[in-house]
Amino acid sequence: MAFARVNGVVLHHDVRGRPDGPVLVFSNSLGTDFRIWDKVAETLGDDYRIVLYDKRGHGLSEATPAPYRLIDHVHDLAALLDHLGIEKAGVVGLSVGGLIAQGLAAMRPDHVAALVLCDTAHKIGNDELWNTRIDAVTKNGIESIAGAILERWFTVGYRDPENADYVGYTAMLTRTNVDGYAGTCAALRDADLTESTRALKLPVLCVVGGQDGSTPPDLVRSTADLIEGARFEIIEGAGHLPCIERPDETARLIGGFLNDAGWR
Numbered sequence: 007m008a009f010a011r012v013n014g015v016v017l018h019h020d021v022r023g024r025p026d027g028p029v030l031v032f033s034n035s036l037g038t039d040f041r042i043w044d045k046v047a048e049t050l051g052d053d054y055r056i057v058l059y060d061k062r063g064h065g066l067s068e069a070t071p072a073p074y075r076l077i078d079h080v081h082d083l084a085a086l087l088d089h090l091g092i093e094k095a096g097v098v099g100l101s102v103g104g105l106i107a108q109g110l111a112a113m114r115p116d117h118v119a120a121l122v123l124c125d126t127a128h129k130i131g132n133d134e135l136w137n138t139r140i141d142a143v144t145k146n147g148i149e150s151i152a153g154a155i156l157e158r159w160f161t162v163g164y165r166d167p168e169n170a171d172y173v174g175y176t177a178m179l180t181r182t183n184v185d186g187y188a189g190t191c192a193a194l195r196d197a198d199l200t201e202s203t204r205a206l207k208l209p210v211l212c213v214v215g216g217q218d219g220s221t222p223p224d225l226v227r228s229t230a231d232l233i234e235g236a237r238f239e240i241i242e243g244a245g246h247l248p249c250i251e252r253p254d255e256t257a258r259l260i261g262g263f264l265n266d267a268g269w270r
């Protein structure tokens with residue numbers, strides 16, 4: 007793993023997998039860091055050079071003061087790829103990471119070979135939802151809303167206090183920097199990519215956990231419907247984070263799609 011100051015912010019990142027493989031970049035969701043991709047990256051790393059990073063305010067990346075704009079996150083990722091000398095990549099993004107991926111594809115169409123949009127949409131939530139959440143975490147901390155978030159993230163069977171992974175990912179959420187969390191909520195509140203995403207012309211897979219309580223299947227399907235030729239898949243037995251609950255199925259779908267898209 008490494009740190010780099012790009013676009014005025016220090017980003018924590020890691021490059022792993024097949025050194026001479028085509029590049030696959032992963033962008034993570036609100037309140038998580040790049041470890042959510044570990045199992046998926048392990049499988050796909052046989053074929054791909056994998057780039058994982060923590061967006062600003064998350065994981066070990068620098069938490070600049072809130073609020074953020076989606077375009078800040080998009081420029082951060084573009085600058086990180088430039089720093090790494092990567093000219094073209096497949097981009098996989100989960101939830102707000104999926105909005106970042108859509109934004110990057112719109113901004114740099116020649117640099118994105120294919121998009122995998124996991125549990126995300128062209129627009130997520132509304133002003134009231136995000137303003138209420140910003141208010142709650144700035145006044146009372148992420149812990150105060152963690153129970154509700156975890157119900158949207160994971161299926162009931164996974165949410166077992168005896169499940170060590172569940173306890174670990176709960177800690178990942180509640181230890182997220184408040185500026186990072188609230189700042190990214192503001193980015194989500196203000197992002198509506200309907201028009202730029204409708205104009206995308208590249209291979210796209212939209213995939214969603216069947217029990218996703220944050221970005222449910224119908225919402226993700228509405229984004230797939232916007233994009234000409236986009237594929238849509240549901241992963242049963244997973245909530246908002248299929249990369250954690252169903253990593254093998256997630257890797258299989260991503261690998262199969264990239265193969266069909268010719269990015270391998």
Ligand SMILES: O=C(O)CCC(=O)CC(=O)O
Pocket residue numbers: 034035036037100101102103130155158159194219220221246
């Ligand atoms: O996960 C994201 O990046 C945003 C969607 C969301 O609200 C997740 C949650 O339910 O907390």
